[in-house]
Amino acid sequence: MNISSLFLQLFLGLTLLLGFAKPDPDPLQDYCIADTKSPLFLNGASCLNPSLALSSHFTTSALAKPGNTKANPFGFSVTLTTLANLPGINTMGLTMARVDIAANGLVPPHSHPRASEVTICLQGVLLVGFVDTSNRLFTQQLRPGDSFVFPRGLIHYLYNLDSRHPALAVSGLSSQNPGAQIASRAAFLSNPLIPNEILEKAFQISSKDVAKIRKNLGG
Numbered sequence: 001m002n003i004s005s006l007f008l009q010l011f012l013g014l015t016l017l018l019g020f021a022k023p024d025p026d027p028l029q030d031y032c033i034a035d036t037k038s039p040l041f042l043n044g045a046s047c048l049n050p051s052l053a054l055s056s057h058f059t060t061s062a063l064a065k066p067g068n069t070k071a072n073p074f075g076f077s078v079t080l081t082t083l084a085n086l087p088g089i090n091t092m093g094l095t096m097a098r099v100d101i102a103a104n105g106l107v108p109p110h111s112h113p114r115a116s117e118v119t120i121c122l123q124g125v126l127l128v129g130f131v132d133t134s135n136r137l138f139t140q141q142l143r144p145g146d147s148f149v150f151p152r153g154l155i156h157y158l159y160n161l162d163s164r165h166p167a168l169a170v171s172g173l174s175s176q177n178p179g180a181q182i183a184s185r186a187a188f189l190s191n192p193l194i195p196n197e198i199l200e201k202a203f204q205i206s207s208k209d210v211a212k213i214r215k216n217l218g219g
Helices: 003-020 183-188 196-203 207-216
Strands: 076-080 095-101 106-111 117-123 126-131 137-142 147-150 156-160 167-173
Touching: 076 106, 095 106, 095 156, 106 183, 126 147, 137 147, 183 196, 183 207, 196 207
Parallel strands: none
Antiparallel strands: 076 095, 095 167, 106 156, 117 147, 117 167, 126 137, 126 156
């Protein structure tokens, strides 16, 4: 087999694999209410017997209450739907989030490795944006009723421009387990810590700067 034929087969194989790749697997039935008491460890959760399904499995008040924006130095709180508070969301491939942001608070640059996100501003004025893999920034100011999409896996942020009043947004994410990684905390507060010399070279800072940033982030 010649090289060109080998590369062609490899390319076709990768194309097929990527074509079948999805953030979450498709459900094989109308619904799969999470059986949170099951001892089985699955990619998702095992299903409750459909005959035991109730309307309450498909509703939640988890997003009704404001989150505590004083719990972190950035001034934000994210409340998520989970299998515990909304078991009917199991295998549906989505998560809802309530995002409370204090006056001049920030949801710092972060990413969701397994989900795209659409955010709707409900209260206040938000400055949002994401950076693509060519380091191009896409940013927009949102007022109540405005929406913005953050592509899967890309660094993005939300900032409350109002210095006196809190802001509120609701987001939908395309995975029941989107994951979240705050860039600054991942770089400076990993476990175990990334060696200082790596951070010094990567960010062109001194060892004192590394120590100061870690302290500021709560490390």
